[in-house]
Amino acid sequence: MSEQEKQLSAQEVEQLQARAKKLAMEKSYFQLVMQMITRISETPGLENVIDSMLLNTMNVLGGSNLQLYYKIDEQLYYADVMGKKKQLVGYPDEVIARVYKTGREEEIEGGFEDTQLKTAEFTKAYTWVYPLKISSEVIAVFRMKNLHIDMRQLYEQLPAFFNFAALVLKNEILGQSRLQKINLQLEAEVATRKQTEKELRIAKDHLEAAVEERTAELREKSEELDLFFTSTLDLLCIADTDGYFRKLNPEWEKALGYPLDELIGRRFLDLIHPDDLESTLQAIAALSDQNPLLNFTNRYLHKDGTYRWLEWRSYPVASTIYASARDITERMKMEAELAERSAELKEINMQLSHELEERKAFIEKLAQSEKEYYALVHQLQVAVVVHDPDSSIHIYNDLACELLGLTPEQLEGKTAYDPEWHFFDEQGTPLKPDQYPVNRALVSKEAVRDLVVGVQRPASNDQIWVLSHANPIMSSGGEIVQVVVTFIDITDKVKSEEEIRRFNTELEQLVEERTEKLTETNKRLEGFNEIMAEREMRVVEIKQEVNLLSQQLGREMPYKEIWNALQEK
Template sequence: MQQNQRFSLEQAIERNPLIVNPDKPLIEVVQLMSQGWRRICHLTQNDLGIDDSTILPSHSSFALVMQGEQIVGIFTERDMVRLIAAGKILQDTTIAEVMSLEVVTLKASEVEDVFTVLSLTCDRRIRHLPIVNEENQLLGVITTEGIRRALHPTEWLRFRRVEEVMSTEIIHAPPTVSVLDTIKLMVKHHVSCIVIVCENEGLVDGHQQTEVNVSPSPLLTPIGIITERDILQFQKLELNLERIQVQEVMSTPLFLIGTDESLWNVHRKMLSHRVRRLVVAGSKNELRGIITETSLLQALDPTEMYGVLELLQHKVKRLEVERSELSQSYTEQSQLYQQIQTSLEERKRIEKALREEKNLVSTILDIAGALIVVLDKQAKIVSFNQACERITGYSSEEVKNQQIWELVAPEEIKTSTEVFEHLQRGEFPNQNQNHWVAKDGSRSLISWSNTCLMDDDGSVKYIIATGIDITEKKQLEEELNRFFTLSLDVFCIAGFDSYFKQINPAFEQILGYQKAELLAKPLLHFIHPDDVAATLAQIDKLSRGVKTIAFENRYRTKDGLYKWMQWSATAYEQLIYAVARDITEYKHSQAKIHEQAALLDVATDAIMVRGLENQILFWNQGAQRLYGYTSAEILGKNANELLYRDSLPQLDEIHQVLFHKNYWKGELHQVTKQGEDIVVFSSWSLVRDEEGNLKSMLIVNTDITERKKLEAQFLRAQRLESIGTLSGGIAHDLNNILTPILAISQLLPLKLPKVDEQTQHLFNILETSAKRGATLVKQVLSFARGVQGDRTVLQVKHIISEIQQFASNTFPKSIEIEVTLPDNLQLISANTTQIHQVLMNLCVNARDAMPQGGTLSIQAENIAIDENYIGMNLDASVGNYILITVSDTGIGIHQETLERIFEPFFTTKEQGKGTGLGLSTTIGIIKSHGGFINVYSEVGEGTKFQVYLPVVHTDEIIQDRKAEIPQGNGELILLVDDELGIRDITKTSLENHNYQVLTADDGIEAIALYAQHKNEISAVLMDMMMPEMDGVTAIRTLQRMNPQAKIIAVSGLSTSDKVNAAISNGAKLFLSKPYTSEELLRKLLTVINPHPL
């Protein structure tokens, strides 16, 4: 919204008007409109039932009716008057039934100044104008009172008199008519007030005239007034409008004003008395007219203001003529002296008004930001505003009556003179530019807009030039043009018609074409055919309002070659502005680097290049697979901070050897992104530049973590064997010591039968302790040599059933026991007592691990161990086994403890609650039967022991099984496991049985691979426990990508909650680690082909 600097339209806007909903009761709206209005009612308590001086709050003359943010109507005091005159029943009436539906609104952007609003309110005869924004949302309401308040009409209203604008058509009534008749009179004549009058000779005694008139009369004296606002208040007070006479409730005394008073006095009195209208009276208080806010606003109409100014100028001319004539005939007409004096005083008054008007115009010119200069017919300066003074350094007095050419640059005087001559002839060249030379010699480029003022005969009297200093703008344009021309980068402007509009010399030099050649043909003519579609897509984005884009394409040079261009472009006013750089050499370098990187990425080893400050400069795919970091994540980072858990003194030694011998090799303990500890065999070499200076370090790391684990497993087995040998020797010596002790403890009671009871008790203690010692030695021997005992072919399910019965009867009821036994379990050759001891020991340990209760699960199944499996377990051998799994949902075992649980005499139980020989004896018995045992545990999740015992007739079963192992048909399998050894062994096994394999080391990589090969992948093998993204989350994501995905969940901890979590999230089957090739292949066959023919 543009605001006149002298008139503040903001002051006219009422920001918080009264707003009501369409369903608001009319009575409530009237009460809201009348709140806050101060008025004293002269009716007595006996008449109305209210206090003599009821004070009511201020009011609103209107109410806007809005539905949400939409204006649907308006209700004013005049509408209320019409309703009362029509006898409308106001009770049970909503505002929507009586509101005015036609609401004139004005957008804020359409308001140029206060005169726009003033003209609209006058033309449409409205007193309330809602102002809305571009979305038609209400900003406020402008009223006539607000307009008057905003105009600050101090200067102008002083020149106007009441008689010029007052209305002489006055609707008046005697004081004895009823209020209701007065309301009807308002409606009939479409007025907002009725003046109450009486005859000059009479009093308000009830015998006055009752007729109504519309013209002033010297016989009538105004004594009161009734307004629309009064009617609204009467309605709120629920007065009997038909019974009450107006003299009882009219506003009195009146504020009268004379016809010769200035409108400025009217304005001040309205503000002082807070009224909208004043009654005009003569010298004898006779009724002459009425003046309202609207009258004042009409006085401020711009057209009328300019017309009055012309009228005053004509008056001055006329007075000049009269003064001349009076001077010539002064001696002859002395009798007219008094008249001349009067004329002179009138002229002085007019001259004063003209001076004030001139000062007003001068003030407006001076506060304007633009340069404004007025020239006469000889191009002499008549007016020179402050903006002109500031830019030239000359004061208005210095340049007044000087020709304008004295300010114009000498070389431009001729052109400026021609413009002036055109203007004198009435040929209006609206725009021109020239340089003004300031007092200090500096120059400013001015852009001029010109207009002419004509005299009465139609010739040009004055030329008014309005200018803007565009010196900085012109300089900026020149700088931009220079930058456009001299830039080494390509600059161009193109249209959406695909033609260049402008190009810079750099574009010509890069492509070899002349400017005319590039502008003559569509830009697609020069673009590589393979890049046309992509370029059109980018142009389409720009046409749809995408502000800035960046893309690459190839342009054909004049010699037929193509150059890569990297573009940044933006659209503005139907044109595309673009800048580009030739990146052909960069593309070639990148291609070469990518070729070299691709060769390095083929390698399975982790290859990296470090700077001399240990920052990583190169990172191949092998490194990404091993450590988990992408190139984007790790390039530029410090390798020592990311790949090592703590600072290693070994690194300092490596650097010393490296800088001395130029290479180093050895083992390093490092950590992956997921926090997993790994062991690598590392080879370091120094890299030098062409001048022989040290440049970087090339490092090749091979993951030997699995190999180190197998070595540790082998060494642990050797250590247990050594401990067993030592324990066996100790047990042998202990047996030699315990044998005579046990014999003596049994002989003493026979030799000394008549000892006292206390001695007899000591004999019993001696015998019991000797037997316990012997039992302990037997356990040590069982661990050390795996005591054979008598063996027989037996069915292990019977032993498990006995243990189940025992556990059900003796274990706490908070422990739930689950047993799963298939009908086709094969037979084993074993000592029943020892196998019973093994399983009982595992169950008791499981019970102790669940002090708060839980689930004890015992499962048995047939399993075939093949070469694939023994690659994951050194203790296993090829053959058929019975797998007995004892698992619990207890507290779990820490990794440090897990490595020592089979050592003799190692226990985590309280003193006196365990010997530490239970699990060591268990492993001794299992090994003596040709079997082995695995254990898996998670703290807080539980523990699982898997006992493998060979079945009888192993050789024949293996041959039969080999014949039955299913083969693949070239199906693609996605294998997901974070253990490199398991991935490699399983991948080899699957490929040997006619499957294709994709591998991933975490869930995120698995999802990415599945998205690329979703239609080719037949099944997914998903490890449940992985860093970054676990198996359950990955399975859930794959199911969302493809609800038909065939997924086998794999885990070393096959507790019921693990299995249920996998199956409930979309896995078809569950496979426990470690698994054999046959188990794996049969599970795959079941998933891929669930219904074979």
């Protein structure tokens, strides 16, 4: 053998070894992906599926954290592998928003320290942001933070897992929606489920193709796909255009009552209701022409002799038909009952229409009376407030708002026990709520009249005085229906009376002061009079002495000027 032949043989061996190593790695990665798929399908319920998805992905891929962003009825939610779950107001950052919008995955490069590995630095950290999609619809966004470079070799295997995760997550989110939406959006849900099953079949086909393209070892994983086929709650089947069942899942046994071995290989046209046979043959013809069949319904014979309604979604591949069905017998019964009830309700509606016309006329008449009553209240020249039995206010006129210093919005619904009321009596003492006119009338069931009440108005921060009357309106059974409170502004009168009282007080004080001054003056005059009387007596005595002296002297009185002065006095 030549050296060239030996060299070529060595190259071939090296190539075969590399191919074997690559196949072994692909098989290992595929087994990891299938393990992840199997584990998330083992735990029904939205929260269980999310926890399983995060935990199993973390166990396989590693990283510092795994985060899932998903929506229920347009509301965004968050969950991570650390167990943190919450409802979000909006997207947490531009990356998540962008992946939700475009439906394309993104990779973000970071430093080695972000991997949180304790070994010597040998790579960089990578964060993957991956959309979980069904067709073009983004169901959720998966963020895997700070993965090391070894995981990149697994990257091309992950779409199969993420497609399956999107299908499972979509089913669980649909189950989480409100029950009332199920009734209103039944057809929408059916269409969504059909699309979901279509994606499941496509995903299954892709997985089977990948198994055939790779190695015989990978083909062994078809058993796991069979497990998925047998675990779904819908009726799955593989049939042919000749009209025979080729493969069925166990749900068929529950739906029709036949053991699977009696159905597989059987001509399914023999089970069709005679009235549905023609439409079923037309459906098979359409499938033979490679046209998908959606929302097709027909009836199948149950083993107990009854017929069950099934709704189909079927996709042809050559002469093979991949289909899923759902038992809608109860829904059909419900629709029939609804039609019957609708007829009954139509008759009742006709009867009610006449009653409604009569009630409408009565309501219009009542509204007119109420309008006239309100107009009368607003035209009165006194303030009017009408209280209900619970003391709340719903009827009042503009003058009442003005005197109380409140807007209509502030007065509407206000009760007599509201702490913002500030009333006081004629002496200025604050009134307690049970002393208010309306509450006295409610308790005694008798009219309260001519009660003078002071009102502290909050808006203008001033006080006014009103003269109030509270008159209870009684029902025929002796119960209070309303309490009508009327009041007029007597502030000017009260102020005038107060001014008169003040003037009288000042006048009395002035008279008292003048009387005291007059008394003192009289006392002083009396003293002066006494002095004058004494002086007069002294003058008389002097005159007498002077006269006597003049007579004795026999000549005129000396000091005539003094005498004249005394005479003048």
